Amino acid sequence: xxxxxxxxxxxxxxxxxxxxxxxxxxxxxxxxxxxxxxxxxxxxxxxxxxxxxxxxxxxxxxxxxxxxxxxxxxxxxxxxxxxxxxxxxxxxxxxxxxxxxxxxxxxxxxxxxxxxxxxxxxxxxxxxxxxxxxxxxxxxxxxxxxxxxxxxxxxxxxxxxxxxxxxxxxxxxxxxxxxxxxxxxxxxxxxxxxxxxxxxxxxxxxxxxxxxxxxxxxxxxxxxxxxxxxxxxxxxxxxxxxxxxxxxxxxxxxxxxxxxxxxxxxxxxxxxxxxxxxxxxxxxxxxxxxxxx
Numbered sequence: 413x414x415x416x417x418x419x420x421x422x423x424x425x426x427x428x429x430x431x432x433x434x435x436x437x438x439x440x441x442x443x444x445x446x447x448x449x450x451x452x453x454x455x456x457x458x459x460x461x462x463x464x465x466x467x468x469x470x471x472x473x474x475x476x477x478x479x480x481x482x483x484x485x486x487x488x489x490x491x492x493x494x495x496x497x498x499x500x501x502x503x504x505x506x507x508x509x510x511x512x513x514x515x516x517x518x519x520x521x522x523x524x525x526x527x528x529x530x531x532x533x534x535x536x537x538x539x540x541x542x543x544x545x546x547x548x549x550x551x552x553x554x555x556x557x558x559x560x561x562x563x564x565x566x567x568x569x570x571x572x573x574x575x576x577x578x579x580x581x582x583x584x585x586x587x588x589x590x591x592x593x594x595x596x597x598x599x600x601x602x603x604x605x606x607x608x609x610x611x612x613x614x615x616x617x618x619x620x621x622x623x624x625x626x627x628x629x630x631x632x633x634x635x636x637x638x639x640x641x642x643x644x645x646x647x648x649x650x651x652x653x654x655x656x657x658x659x660x661x662x663x664x665x666x667x668x669x670x671x672x673x674x675x676x677x678x679x680x681x682x683x684x685x686x687x688x689x690x691x692x693x694x695x696x697x698x699x700x701x702x703x704x705x
Contacts, residue, residue: 421692480508570587625686628688
């Protein structure tokens with residue numbers, strides 16, 4: 413297997429919020445590096461979820477993957493991130509994205525230019541978290557002379573969850589990392605790294621590639637096939653790729669972990685496991701234990 417990178421766990425959006433603290437503690441005990449929370453429209457709020465996970469643990473890095481930029485004023489966003497970063501220094505990664513277009517329209521928040529909004533939000537948020545004064549009369553964001561009273565001593569990484577070539581290039585230019593959604597394997601990673609690299613060409617700052625992948629660990633191939641079929645179909649539709657190109661960590665423990673290793677080998681710095689089904693620990697326990705060895 414490829415040399416081990418960071419290994420994280422996603423708290424699935426379908427799991428109840430009241431179970432988050434317990435799962436965070438359990439995956440920390442099992443040796444995971446990260447716990448990631450998500451924010452999709454009408455599910456749970458990402459900032460409050462991150463606060464719960466951070467307060468329940470002592471070592472885990474907690475990632476937000478992702479907050480839709482159209483739903484947040486960048487000054488309020490920076491205030492929220494700064495509060496968590498000061499209370500839990502060195503343990504937060506804050507992720508931003510365009511948001512699902514239909515969902516943003518559903519709440520009256522669809523921007524004229526999603527790419528401009530994300531870029532301008534990143535610029536303002538980064539300036540504020542670094543203790544600077546933000547002023548911008550942009551295409552989508554307008555801020556006039558705002559400075560945080562309590563900026564963090566160490567600003568947390570700002571990463572983006574994006575998919576298209578222009579957005580990936582923007583991420584390389586302005587963000588500290590990129591999140592790749594579930595279903596994407598080595599070929600998609602190579603393509604994404606090319607776009608990100610073009611964005612990074614002007615500065616060369618470190619850039620973390622975070623790849624989400626579904627997990628289903630079971631010894632019976634028939635059980636694995638039945639459980640993963642709907643997930644594969646969903647990834648096919650979302651990514652627009654053939655079934656054979658959908659990547660996930662599924663099979664017995666050794667096979668699932670090998671599939672994680674393929675992502676590290678392809679260039680992922682961090683792989684985040686998204687267990688399928690209502691009992692995430694039944695899949696996480698054997699895989700995290702094996703990964704530790």
